[in-house]
Amino acid sequence: MVADYFNNYITLLAFILTGMVFLSLVLFLCRLVAPRNPIPDKFTTYECGMIPMGMYWSHFHVRYYIFALLFVIFKIGTVFLYPWAVLFRSLGLFGFVAIIIFWAILFPGLLYAWKKGVLKWV
Amino acid sequence: MNLNLLLPEIIVFSFSLMVLFVSLFWNNRKPSLTLGLMSIAGLLLAIGAFVVIPRVGATAFGGMFVADGFSLFFRVLFLNLAAMIVLLAIDFMREFQRHLGEFYFLLLIVALGAMLMSSANDLIMIFLALELLSLPSYILVGFAKRDPRSNEAALKYFLLGVLASAMLLYGMSLIFGLTGSTGLVDIASKFEASGGSAGPALLVAIIMIIAGFGFKIAAVPFHFWSPDTYEGAPTSVTVLLATLSMIGGFVGLYRLFFIALPDYLDIWTKVIFILAFLSMTMGSLIAMSQDNLKRLLAYSGIAHGGYILIAFSVATFDSQWSVLVYFLAYIFMTVGAFAVAMVVERARGSSEISALGGLGYSNPFLGVTMTIFMMSLVGLPPFAGFIGKLYVFKSAVEGGALFLVLVAIVTSVISLYFYLKVVRQIYFVKGDGEAVPTPNLSFAVIALCAIYTILICLYPVFFTRIALAAIS
Helix, strand or coil, X not given: CHHHHHHCCXXXXXXXXXXXXXXXXXXXXXXXXXXXXXXXXXXXXXXXXXXXXCCCCCCCCCHHHHHHHHHHHHHHHHHHHHHHHHCHHHHHHHHHHHHHHHHHHHHHHHHHHHHCCCCCCC | CCHHXXXXXXXHHHHHHXXXXXXXXXXXXXHHHHHHXXXXXXXXXXXXXXXXXXXXXXXXXXXXXXXXXXXXXXXXXXXXXXXXXXXXXXXXXXXXXCCHHHHHXXXXXXXXXXXXXXXXXEHHHHHHHHHHHHHHHHHHHCCCCXXXXXXXXXXXXXXXXXXXXXXXXXXXXXXXXXXXXXXXXHHHHHHHHCCCCCCHHHXXXXXXXXXXXXHHCCCCCCCCHHHXXXXXXXXXXXXXXXXXXXXXXXXXXXXXXXXXXXXXHHHHHHHHHHHXXXXXXXXXXXXXXXXXXXXXXXXXXXXXXXXXXXXXXXXXXXXXXXXXXXXXXHHHHXXXXXXXXXXXXXXXXXXXHHHHCCHHHHCHHHHHHHHHHHHHHHCCCCCHHHHHHHHHHHHHHHCCCHHHHHHHHXXXXXXXXXXXXXXXXXXXXXXXXXXXXXXXXXXXXXXXXXXXXXXXXXXXXXXXXXXXXXXX
């Protein structure tokens, strides 16, 4: 049983080895074939030529994280609402009740964030 | 599907959401009291719900959730325990003006996680219950967010906790890989059919799982987070960690090993043997040099975890029910000791042992009850700790673990020193003589704990009968 268990991982091992060999091979080929022309502009942060301002090690405001969380609520809402709206007629009453239950679960999260004043940018 | 089996859990969850939203929409003058009482109402209603649901043997969610005697015992125990912790928290959370709704919400969710853990009959369920137990407690530990020590405690607890969860999950995945099943009963029958030879994968799995739970129950050598976290967390949360969270870990350990891996008893009991030995000795020895009451209680909790692990390492029928009695005793004396510590900490602004100076004269009630709890923690009769230790040690001697019992007795004697250090501070050191005001609710909890601490010793038959019924 234990031998079986580890034998299952031989495929995984093969994948890892193939990946490593393939990667080094491709990088090597790239080095061999690609033209090299190092000019200073190539080493700037943005390829479009924009000059970066300030330090890259700057802090993000913690509010962005909360926005990211809120975004999840809206995104999940959209992901399920849109297909439901498209098929509204064929899904009928069952679909309507299901989506109401779905929103009854999702909406309190938004309500909570709203009452906590997260939606306001002071 | 038997959804009505989960009625208590459903009630607790609904009340937790209700508390959260009431706190958002209702601005009253005493938020801590109203929200706390609402939480207690939910917990009591959930206890009442056990009258309605069928008693034994039923399962829900395709066997993931089982309602047996063991789960009944622990679900009711956790509900009562959570109610006591909420009662204590009401007085002490007043100083936190904001986010009180979240506090009670998270506290109820921790109780919910512990309840699900005691009914879990599946690896996935055990892991989810453990996470439901852990994630809110990480937040609760850092609840005093202006206090750097609270932040430090939360970060330490979180980082080590995540590591432990990962190890546990890895162990579980190995077991799943060996048997192809996540149901505990199923795993046991698959192992039995395979003939009981343990390969290296199973050994790794057992050690990983013990490491994961060992973190939760703060067993040496997985205890490093515990003293710092206990000290830094708000004391209302420290009680939670020392009782609900710790016992939740033990319950998960019990479920997994006794139900899924009874065929490999001789392997995992040996690992637990080492943990028990280390926890008892290290916990007692390091506790001797502690000056902070919360740190002292943290190390005392580690030592008590060691005594409980003796029963796990013996793993006979007698040791199983006697450990339930030990849990009952441990809960009342620990909650009581922390409650006194909380009252004193708030009045004198310090949780050092020296803050207890002269407490026996300025506040006789607190002095006497603290002495009772300390004596009980040592294991002296006529208090609950004695009965707990008596049954566990007796079953261990009968189960052939004489060495562990000898170590336990020696460490109990050592523990006399640091518990009596607290009592000495209360009676033989002159304090500033200032009275320590005891809030009414805390008074009630302390009195209740003291009464039970004595009652368990005076009339143990009642409690042992409950424990026996839970196991058989």
